[in-house]
Amino acid sequence: MKWTRVLLLQLALLSPMVFAEQTLEVPGPQGPLVGSLLAVSDPQAPMVLIVPGSGPTDHDGNNPLGIRAGAYRLLAQGLAAQGIGSLRIDKRGLFASRAAIANPNQVTMQDYASDVRLWMSFLTQRDRYRCVWLAGHSEGGLVALMAAQNNPDLCGLILLATPGRPMGQVLRSQLQRNPVDRGQLDAALAIIDSLQRGVPVKDVPASLQPLLRPEVQGFLISGFAQDPALLVSRINKPVLIIQGDNDLQVSVQDAKALNAARPGSLLRILPGVNHVLKAVPPGDHDANVAAYGNPDLPLANGVVEPIAQLINGTPR
Template identity: 25%
Template sequence: KGKFSNGKIEGTFRQGNFSVPLTFVPNTENFVINRPQTPKPPFNYDTEDISFQNPKDKNTLAGTISQPKNFDKNQPVVILITGSGSQNRDEEIFEHKPFAVIADYFEKQGIATLRIDDRGIGGSSQGSGNDTTYNFSTDINSAVDYLMSKGYKNIGLLGHSEGGMIAPMVAAGNKNVKFTVLMAAPGTSIDQLLVQQNYLAGKSMGQSEAQLEANKKINSGIYGFIKNYSGNHYEKDLHEFLIKNFKDQMNEGAIGNMEQQISKSWFTYFVKFNPDEYLSKLKIPVLALNGSLDFQVPAKENLEAIKKSLTKAGNKNFRTEEIPGLNHLFQEAATGAFSEYSEIEQTISPKVLAEMADWISKFKK
């Protein structure tokens, strides 16, 4: 969302809870976007576009099953779960198609995949408008049921970012899920994660320490209010809270924009979410990966929290790994800054593709 002024477009890019300033300027040179990893037909494996119903929320999901030719349905099939924001089945961002790349690589290693359009995107029907992460988890449960109905018996989940919250939610309550891969998944409470995420985003944009601390105080206060709120007039009470506590730091327009974003059902559920509630129940095999240059889901704190939760569950078959030099999208990056996502031609590190496929291949029969 932005405004055109002085020959350029200035605005804000938002993806779920994450937002950063973004400016577009004219480019007089011939500009070609190169995404060398994006799969191109003909493919040496089978693909089928499918759709299925979510009986709980009464919506329709559309997606693509890709699998090696003559696939044995006792072998692993992985449901790919997108991150925050509305995304298509390829988890497309800046013309990168991470899930298409992952699916293509997995198929060549004998692993099938199902990737799905988010609600209201591609072939999937609209949601209610008040959908939360919980509602999205019912979509994935329906995907598991769909695969079971088609005879697939060795079903795993792979979730990226918010998808890494959804995967444990589903796996903890669905005995048909046999293994889970978490890519840049939150392990700490989400209010804690958001404070750290905003701090690191500001730091990457060159904000002063005074600005960073001021914003940290504002964010901690707001997320604390949301997390602990138990009243009956949320929007009214939120407005009064913001005016009372932050009128000196934020003008009326900024407060209005803040209210619009954080009063949504998805956001309030998100802020109150604690991954430990589900991770601490997981006893199936888990692989959790993060990049060392990820400032949306910082590796050290979140991997440690995931490890702690899985240990609490008594899980004897999990591995966590921080991979040097990778950003939130698992691209090989210089700094991890958001601006690099579109500049980097690589969609996902080959090391990550190989590591995930090698780990999943352990569950072949």
């Protein structure tokens, strides 16, 4: 474990303060797991670990498949301006953590959750933090829920655009909402049904290979087996659920399901906010999609504020 780089980051638009951003490493299975720590000067400041969403999404919230919104970097900067530190991580096998495993497809949701728990333990043992807040976005919310189970290092949980149903159900809904060939849809739903039963499918049509190819089915099976509503019901620490009502991937109903499963959790529904936590005009599909590629568009109002209020208002 070592500090490898120090970079001064001036958050000119958010605060006149200068924060130190540092690269951290912890041992992964075959090589290091890497994260970026945005610290604040207060030695008693709380710490948030930001867990990235699905696919090849990096610690800034960007993805080579066209997502350049920088949502996690913006979240970290917004929290720093509120006196809250954060750690953004790259998943094992990807980006700065690519040496952690040779084949990034050979992972499970349990692997990702174990890595998050490792990071939490590292922060509490190496640094001054009594406990760590987890903020999971999208699929990262499910990883955070898994990592939070019976975890003494947990301060509380923030779920950002997190599904309230098992991943298989969410994927079915997303496919059914898209105008695709009926035969292709039927084939996809049949494969999902099989994976939900824990049974891999070898023969996947070419059109479905990007989503359901055999190489990623082990990961999908591990994710489909998790019920986020059940997981959140077992959390005995503060829980905040943030969901935009202009989200093309996760619904307000998902957020309400999580809220209902965990009495006492806080629910914030943000009008006009999409999946990457940006405000876009309601009903404007093109503007919604364009926001995924716009790092200059700030996070929507109402994203950072309730997180900071919860964390700074919770006794340490």
